[in-house]
Amino acid sequence: MLSRLHKLLHKYKMAGRKTLKILAISMPVIGVMLTGCNQTTTTPEIDVQDAPAVQPATQEAAYPAPTQIQPVTGSYPAPENAQQKYPAPDESSTGSTPPEATAPEPRQGLAATDPEGVLLAAGKPTLVEFFAFW
Amino acid sequence: MAPMVHGLEAxxxxxxxxVYLDIDDSRNDRFKQQLGFRYQPHFFxxxxxxxxxxxxxxxxxxxxxxAAFESALTLQENQNN
Incomplete structure (x- = not known):
């Protein structure tokens, strides 16, 4: 019984030594790997005096070139019943009638007065009408 | 308005x-400027x-x-008297 225990202890000791050996070998390798990774991630120091001058980005480069929009050449259909939406105003509903536009209207039998014979101060009242034949 | 004015003229x-002045007649430009014509029909x-x-x-x-004619005639009579 004792001999069995002794063998087991010896076995565990041997296993622990092997583990220690593996750790002793692997630790320097891991350390070297970590050091290498650390060196690659660090930003290298740049000498500002030797660095080339950085040209500022122009505004034209910042924005894309404008695109030309082609006009729509199609024709839009006329709205249905467009004239029916705005009926003619009812004259009875309007309170005050605005002055009528001077739409040209035919004047039958109207003859213009000869300007050469016009005297505004004629010694009696005078009604002057400016008109047009159109 | 010509028939109505002509009826009053009668x-x-x-x-x-x-007096009926054609606005398209250049000879009436002096009357336009003198009276201050704006657009037709314009009565003075x-x-x-x-x-x-x-x-x-x-x-x-x-x-x-x-009404304006009667007022003008009344004024004219007063001035004559």
């Missing part, structure tokens, strides 16, 4: 001069001395013309 032609009622008594632009009712 009634008042003894007491009032009726003048007294015997050529002074402007009434001005109408656009459509004028026959009653307005009649």
């Amino acid at each position: 009634e008042y032609h003894q007491e009032i001069n009726f 009622l003048l007294d015997g001395d050529g002074e402007v008594l009434n001005v109408w632009v656009g459509r004028v009712s026959e009653e307005d013309f009649r």
